[in-house]
Amino acid sequence: xxxxxxxxxxxxxxxxxxxxxxxxxxxxxxxxxxxxxxxxxxxxxxxxxxxxxxxxxxxxxxxxxxxxxxxxxxxxxxxxxxxxxxxxxxxxxxxxxxxxxxxxxxxxxxxxxxxxxxxxxxxxxxxxxxxxxxxxxxxxxxxxxxxxxxxxxxxxxxxxxxxxxxxxxxxxxxxxxxxxxxxxxxxxxxxxxxxxxxxxxxxxxxxxxxxxxxxxxxxxxxxxxxxxxxxxxxxxxxxxxxxxxxxxxxxxxxxxxxxxxxxxxxxxxxxxxxxxxxxxxxx
Amino acid sequence: xxxxxxxxxxxxxxxxxxxxxxxxxxxxxxxxxxxxxxxxxxxxxxxxxxxxxxxxxxxxxxxxxxxxxxxxxxxxxxxxxxxxxxxxxxxxxxxxxxxxxxxxxxxxxxxxxxxxxxxxxxxxxxxxxxxxxxxxxxxxxxxxxxxxxxxxxxxxxxxxxxxxxxxxxxxxxxxxxxxxxxxxxxxxxxxxxxxxxxxxxxxxxxxxxxxxxxxxxxxxxxxxxxxxxxxxxxxxxxxxxxxxxxxxxxxxxxxxxxxxxxxxxxxxxxxxxxxxxxxxxxxxxxxxxxxxxxxxxxxxxxxxxxxxxxxxxxxxxxxxxxxxxxxxxxxxxxxxxxxxxxxxxxxxxxxxxxxxxxxxxxxxxxxx
Numbered sequence: 001x002x003x004x005x006x007x008x009x010x011x012x013x014x015x016x017x018x019x020x021x022x023x024x025x026x027x028x029x030x031x032x033x034x035x036x037x038x039x040x041x042x043x044x045x046x047x048x049x050x051x052x053x054x055x056x057x058x059x060x061x062x063x064x065x066x067x068x069x070x071x072x073x074x075x076x077x078x079x080x081x082x083x084x085x086x087x088x089x090x091x092x093x094x095x096x097x098x099x100x101x102x103x104x105x106x107x108x109x110x111x112x113x114x115x116x117x118x119x120x121x122x123x124x125x126x127x128x129x130x131x132x133x134x135x136x137x138x139x140x141x142x143x144x145x146x147x148x149x150x151x152x153x154x155x156x157x158x159x160x161x162x163x164x165x166x167x168x169x170x171x172x173x174x175x176x177x178x179x180x181x182x183x184x185x186x187x188x189x190x191x192x193x194x195x196x197x198x199x200x201x202x203x204x205x206x207x208x209x210x211x212x213x214x215x216x217x218x219x220x221x222x223x224x225x226x227x228x229x230x231x232x233x234x235x236x237x238x239x240x241x242x243x244x245x246x247x248x249x250x251x252x253x254x255x256x257x258x259x260x261x262x263x264x265x266x267x268x269x270x271x272x273x274x275x276x277x278x279x280x281x282x283x
Numbered sequence: 284x285x286x287x288x289x290x291x292x293x294x295x296x297x298x299x300x301x302x303x304x305x306x307x308x309x310x311x312x313x314x315x316x317x318x319x320x321x322x323x324x325x326x327x328x329x330x331x332x333x334x335x336x337x338x339x340x341x342x343x344x345x346x347x348x349x350x351x352x353x354x355x356x357x358x359x360x361x362x363x364x365x366x367x368x369x370x371x372x373x374x375x376x377x378x379x380x381x382x383x384x385x386x387x388x389x390x391x392x393x394x395x396x397x398x399x400x401x402x403x404x405x406x407x408x409x410x411x412x413x414x415x416x417x418x419x420x421x422x423x424x425x426x427x428x429x430x431x432x433x434x435x436x437x438x439x440x441x442x443x444x445x446x447x448x449x450x451x452x453x454x455x456x457x458x459x460x461x462x463x464x465x466x467x468x469x470x471x472x473x474x475x476x477x478x479x480x481x482x483x484x485x486x487x488x489x490x491x492x493x494x495x496x497x498x499x500x501x502x503x504x505x506x507x508x509x510x511x512x513x514x515x516x517x518x519x520x521x522x523x524x525x526x527x528x529x530x531x532x533x534x535x536x537x538x539x540x541x542x543x544x545x546x547x548x549x550x551x552x553x554x555x556x557x558x559x560x561x562x563x564x565x566x567x568x569x570x571x572x573x574x575x576x577x578x579x580x581x582x583x584x585x586x587x588x589x590x591x592x593x594x595x596x597x598x599x600x601x602x603x604x605x606x607x608x609x610x611x612x613x614x615x616x617x618x619x620x621x622x623x624x625x626x627x628x629x630x631x632x633x634x635x636x637x638x639x640x641x642x643x644x645x646x647x648x649x650x651x
Binding site for chain 2: 038058060063064122126127128129143144145147148226227230231232234238239242246247249
């Protein structure tokens with residue numbers, strides 16, 4: 001082996017080591033634990049698919065997973081619809097002075113804890129809160145509220161995750177050369193044409209990372225639905241959480257995690273492919 | 284822009300490490316920090332309990348230390364599991380007396396952690412509430428008791444008297460369509476199953492789970508939300524969104540203390556209850572003192588002082604004679620003017636039963 005090849009291998013070591021210890025090892029442990037029954041693992045413990053069979057027989061995973069994916073879908077879609085004009089405005093319309101201020105305003109919510117964000121929006125929405133007090137002028141019952149419903153969970157999640165979409169889209173948007181847009185306009189493209197044929201394809205990397213940053217955590221969330229989802233609020237995250245925090249059934253909890261991971265990976269794969277295809281065809 | 288971000292991030296990092304450092308220092312002096320100047324003379328009684336839970340009150344320690352010429356050292360745990368771990372990892376032979384709850388006495392029994400108690404050494408034992416003393420969970424195979432009941436509390440039914448016109452005396456109120464969408468139910472699988480069992484006349488320790496599921500599904504139709512912490516109950520209750528629910532006695536006390544109105548009642552079908560017990564771990568270095576400590580903790584003198592100290596949020600005392608001493612206001616604040624007659628104890632559940640109950644509760648919550 002030549003000296004340079006050894007150097008290459010040595011340089012790869014930190015990265016490969018991190019990948020091994022932070023991704024491959026935990027994932028294989030998760031897989032291994034999903035095959036045990038109960039909590040203890042030893043060298044001679046039996047491995048079986050009993051947890052998966054149990055999950056199938058209980059029949060809770062499917063409906064809850066679909067529900068979580070639906071909520072994640074609507075949250076992500078709304079985030080995209082709101083974040084495009086916002087990030088376009090920040091990147092292309094306002095002066096650089098304002099740009100920094102606006103970006104900081106969007107980052108500020110990250111400084112507080114997620115739980116605080118949830119509680120603050122719950123205070124806004126709760127009965128006799130600002131929103132309901134305002135609506136009561138028009139005859140609504142102020143002791144009722146939009147809280148404790150799936151709509152409230154959707155609102156809270158959108159509020160929490162919108163900044164991720166805005167920031168990722170902004171970083172793609174600010175890289176677009178103003179001249180490209182100007183050229184498209186001068187060649188007679190309308191606003192809609194400019195958006196779909198120029199801006200959307202050029203921001204597709206940002207869009208993709210935005211979707212991944214919003215869709216996956218939202219699908220796995222459970223605090224929001226536990227606090228504000230009411231009696232029908234349960235999501236797949238609550239089911240997984242209860243297996244660890246309430247009954248300490250490590251095996252079944254891990255099996256649920258593996259299934260969740262598989263579904264999410266498949267969905268993400270489809271999203272990624274369709275965005276690539278769409279953006280590529282337009283370019 | 285970038286520089287600004289970097290500065291902000293650095294500030295956050297600094298702040299968070301500073302906070303951590305503070306925490307680290309704060310935890311060190313707690314617990315075993317005190318050293319006696321004269322270790323040969325004064326004996327040390329090591330007590331394991333939750334922090335701020337009665338036994339470390341200044342008067343409790345002073346009187347016992349003066350009467351018995353010893354020093355009390357508290358070791359704090361922050362969960363029942365932590366107490367077990369404390370005993371497993373060297374606590375046996377070190378700790379003289381500790382306070383597990385009923386189900387953890389049962390778990391400790393399986394691991395042979397506790398000494399069978401000679402109740403004839405305890406003067407106050409005969410005055411303690413009987414059904415708490417005779418529960419199977421705290422007895423070993425020979426019928427010896429492993430714990431002496433100290434305090435107990437309930438999860439029962441609370442409602443807003445301004446919004447509810449009738450006198451409520453039954454769990455059936457939670458299923459009453461008159462209060463549809465005005466009910467908050469505790470999001471906990473054991474109390475959920477036990478309350479449903481009490482309501483439908485099943486045995487709360489061994490109910491027919493199919494029936495429980497049907498009953499809980501009806502309840503879910505009627506309820507507005509499932510609460511999991513004091514705040515998640517108190518906020519919608521204060522705002523008037525819900526007017527009734529299954530609730531901890533402590534939550535009712537706190538709501539009334541903050542100017543909210545809540546009636547806390549014990550339904551005729553029975554009330555869900557938890558109990559904390561004093562136990563002596565095996566090989567306790569000062570067993571004789573530990574007996575004296577338990578006797579002091581269950582005495583009318585201590586229990587009435589503790590119960591009257593409402594700011595400490597005391598639970599219900601176990602000594603029957605205490606209720607003769609307590610003032611009417613204190614009794615009212617603790618909801619013990621009339622004590623519940625039928626108690627369904629939160630006992631130890633085997634992992635299989637716990638799993639089955641959790642599955643039922645999850646199925647109810649996931650149903651549409």
